[in-house]
Amino acid sequence: MTAPNKAGKRIGILTSGGDCAGLNAVIRAVVHRATGYGWQVLGIKEGTQGLLQRPVQYQTLDLGSVDGHMMRQGGTILGTTNRGDPFAYPMPDGTLKDRSDEIIGGYRELGLDALIGIGGDGSFAILHKLAQKGGFPMVGVPKTIDNDLGKTEVSVGYDTAVAVAVEALDRLQPTAASHHRVMVLEVMGRDAGHIALAAGIAGGADVILIPEIPYSIESIAAKIQSVRDSGRNFALVVVSEAVKTLEGTGVKKILQGGEKRYGGIGDYIGEKIADATGAETRVTVLGHVQRGSMPSPRDRLIASAFGVHAVDLIAEGRFNRMVAWSNRGVIDVPITEAIEHYSCVELDGALVKTARGLNISFGD
């Protein structure tokens, strides 16, 4: 590796964990801000995997790399991965091995002055541990379509995921009405109901099921009956994938013979509704289209603000922090706080209150 750019700093950036819309806009903002400072930016490939391989896998990022259409694209030009905690890395022989020193070595090989990690709580926990052990400066940018990261009002990728889910409801409504059906839409959300809640309100749902609120089929059926009584012949139901079956288990356990996964909680709920109401019911599982969509304007705005601020934190020598959105602006918080604090749907928050005001049932 050649000597670091003496005229300025050399910083690394990587994307880690599940991809989402807006990652490229963060990368672009980081490159623009760092270039403005006269720094060099190295984009590390495949999250920490790029630092594990030899030679280290990276690409130099300059203004030309991030021009034009790039910020408008979903995914991440750097690649990402969910595989492998480097402190207990799964080896081909089935054992787990601590490979953290290799990653720290990869970081050193690039001659970096600091690292920007774009990730969620899991990625931050690993990156923070690596930074502590390796003694290198690190700053985090929060991204997750689930929006369950603590200490930030919103994470990159959430707004777009909601928009894709709302668009699906916009499309299911006319076909539901034409056929007098109950349409069930299963949306993403590993542990929290944020996508389901926002999409359900904006998409005109009658029922929203989220893991934060226990439901009963009787309650859902009663709501669907009240919709019928009002003279309407269809209903829209949004279910977060994080919702459990009434038996308290995830749907995969129930439906899978062995390791195979067919269907999801949406299918389970759809069947229960059909049984309880006699309604013609159809289920749509939205899946990965929620991740790869062109980022919404708001995701691009937030991503851009985050990227600029992350570089500024490095310029100011303020490390181990996560940039965050609060009250219309960018702040930063200790990354350890963000890792520890989980954000599920607030039951007395504005959105739940709005949903109840719209006579949306949570099945409770």
Add this chain to the structure above:
Amino acid sequence: MTAPNKAGKRIGILTSGGDCAGLNAVIRAVVHRATGYGWQVLGIKEGTQGLLQRPVQYQTLDLGSVDGHMMRQGGTILGTTNRGDPFAYPMPDGTLKDRSDEIIGGYRELGLDALIGIGGDGSFAILHKLAQKGGFPMVGVPKTIDNDLGKTEVSVGYDTAVAVAVEALDRLQPTAASHHRVMVLEVMGRDAGHIALAAGIAGGADVILIPEIPYSIESIAAKIQSVRDSGRNFALVVVSEAVKTLEGTGVKKILQGGEKRYGGIGDYIGEKIADATGAETRVTVLGHVQRGSMPSPRDRLIASAFGVHAVDLIAEGRFNRMVAWSNRGVIDVPITEAIEHYSCVELDGALVKTARGLNISFGD
């Protein structure tokens, strides 16, 4: 019922079978053309169901009914249904009953001079039989997202269904690339592969599986390996829901314990690909969003042309015909021919040739 409009004709219109995008644009065009002739249009509710009920369920359609946003909406303002061949109608006690006379009676009660039926081959067969038995004039407008109706190049709803599938591929591509995944998209198409073929080409698929071309997993795996060899780290696979398993059965039989349906052929293919290639594979089943979307400009154009021509056929006293699209314009054909002639993907047609030219594999 009051006497028919002596100043002109009174015609009925109904939508039958599965809904799709563009039905409202047909209805609007019919109302505009008939109003131009000074005729009256009655919209019958829920396909032939509206003629079965007493009082007959219908609404008068005038220019005000079809103004503004209506043509832009998916679904059908008249409602539709897949239920019930009136010649063998399923009764609550489980028996089948010939209720065709009731429907013909409903038609007579409205004092109609002719009926426009918007439907697919199944609906046309029933409507034609009713028209023959009842001795009333009937004209058909073809609609089906599957585009498998004979004697017309294209049916209403197909273009939009393709567009929704392409949009899904546009969204799956960046997330596939970010994670080095094989993304499988299952699209609609009851018996024919038209949606899969067009969407696969326009959406940049590497593999397209359609029922018209037998596949092997080895062949699919070889294609995915050749993509890897070219230096690309992801692949897109489109599967028509009409594709059978290698065992020659529909996937429902295999995956269902009893009558329940979990998953589809996409899940089956995804699992086989993962097993054969070791690739990380994800499956998306697009489902009903393909039906309810806002109609594409082309679907609105075709629907409008069909609606106008259907009314003109009545004006000219030319009945038992289906309007059709051929070589940039509207023609009409005997409806019996359309019912008899099924249109699957032509293996030596322009689209298959184009797909092969793009090195897309059909798994053969």
Add this chain to the structure above:
Amino acid sequence: MTAPNKAGKRIGILTSGGDCAGLNAVIRAVVHRATGYGWQVLGIKEGTQGLLQRPVQYQTLDLGSVDGHMMRQGGTILGTTNRGDPFAYPMPDGTLKDRSDEIIGGYRELGLDALIGIGGDGSFAILHKLAQKGGFPMVGVPKTIDNDLGKTEVSVGYDTAVAVAVEALDRLQPTAASHHRVMVLEVMGRDAGHIALAAGIAGGADVILIPEIPYSIESIAAKIQSVRDSGRNFALVVVSEAVKTLEGTGVKKILQGGEKRYGGIGDYIGEKIADATGAETRVTVLGHVQRGSMPSPRDRLIASAFGVHAVDLIAEGRFNRMVAWSNRGVIDVPITEAIEHYSCVELDGALVKTARGLNISFGD
């Protein structure tokens, strides 16, 4: 008029001033919340015009009126108007007349218990004056694509207007790059630069001109030269319609011979840039498509929250207030404060800072 609904209240709702996306979602939320209370909702047509006419122009709004597709549509089902301050109403003979008593009379004739006005600062000033004079309870819901209303972080319609402008930039970028052009996009914003600022950041603009920051052509030209120096062959420029010419006047005065309006400030800036840089320049004036688009998910969320809260204010007997968005939730403020307080772009706010961090030039 029949007697008021004794079982509950009867409230009126109207939309006033320029239309925007999300108005129907407010109306829907009001009807849902009020119906939940057992109240009756009357929708007044064409803003205060409906109260001016005899018979008073209104429609009863129940759940059936707001079902289905309605919340997804742009515009307002009630109609709206910019015409006519009722305290100085333009009469056919050219004189101005105080017709406020007629409007108050219209309100009384409907037997209303309270009025919800959806509008901007101008509409609120008039409605508040009417409410004071007429002694009737009133609550305001803020809407304006310009987002320049004080005391609320965001108004209904803004998010969608930004989204439409960003989409235009997404489309102009590839054609700009293909032809090596400077593309100028003029966006709405009567007096403030909010749309231009947010759209410019999210849409990848190189230059953003807003009325809050004086510009010089030299500075813009220098930015475009620096883009060229970086190796990029095109540039995107966003101009708020509120920007003045360098001579300090609105562009209409300059370009219009008499009362006719051809072109706008975008044309002016485009010509100046072409002259100063020699670049091939093209101008797009986005216009009214920013108003009528399908509301974005965020606009629907905010609109829904506002509608519910507005009804709750009436239920609680808290009048002369405007609902507002603050820090992720709904609050309410005295409507007089909202009328008095104007919100232009904060020069030290997060968005301006982000834009500067991205090396976007404001022409200063």
Add this chain to the structure above:
Amino acid sequence: MTAPNKAGKRIGILTSGGDCAGLNAVIRAVVHRATGYGWQVLGIKEGTQGLLQRPVQYQTLDLGSVDGHMMRQGGTILGTTNRGDPFAYPMPDGTLKDRSDEIIGGYRELGLDALIGIGGDGSFAILHKLAQKGGFPMVGVPKTIDNDLGKTEVSVGYDTAVAVAVEALDRLQPTAASHHRVMVLEVMGRDAGHIALAAGIAGGADVILIPEIPYSIESIAAKIQSVRDSGRNFALVVVSEAVKTLEGTGVKKILQGGEKRYGGIGDYIGEKIADATGAETRVTVLGHVQRGSMPSPRDRLIASAFGVHAVDLIAEGRFNRMVAWSNRGVIDVPITEAIEHYSCVELDGALVKTARGLNISFGD
């Protein structure tokens, strides 16, 4: 330049004239098909400009160059230009110079076996003349948003341009209805009315003005009055930019003081309608967003079929031909015929008939 690839052919490809959606999909298809033959593809930059410069400006195109998102993007990765007939090339000193030999020299320098030119009639005329003079094999792929190229049913870029115009009408309709306005939309179309006609039908226009049909303001005003009489309070008017003023001149001559262009025919028509009907009228000039949009599925399909067939023509040694769309498939025609034959709107074609059936006025 190194020796040509002996294992196969080396072909060049360039895009020429105004850009549009779908060009990248043609390029991708050419690369895929040629790579399948074992050939090499060189992409020439900026149309014929790349062959004029020394060193010749080009990039090698392989499968990696055209992977992933590229086919989904508007514009052309090769760049294009409208400048400069090489047989009469505008020199800096204001004279015109025959530089055709330089371009032929550039072609030779690359060691090409054939050239694929993607363009319109103007580009084809020049390319054909160059190919004749230089004695090199050439094949043309038709692209133009205007769809006015003879001998092909459709050209690349048209479907997307129509879709963008329809989307604009979808957005103008609600705001028109809310404010009781007449909305005028000016769409592209240099000499023919194809975009206006198709977009007007699919977008629900009441009036469509195209250069092929003379109009009178009286007739337009009568149509708007009949809309009012039917109880509707708004109207949509689509105007092709190719429409002339009533004085028979283009609007630029009228509105421009000198060489500057402010406004267009839309503004002229809007003003005339306002004067004749007293209606509140607003004008939107759609402009360049019609070119740069993400290509529609149909444009990608046609582009793909064209690209594959163009390579096949070279493989078969059939030159001086243009690929074309006819009756659901790809054919090819002598390029001289395509250059000579201009395609304007057929007055007795299916679309005009459909428009009249929908009671759309052409102002005649």
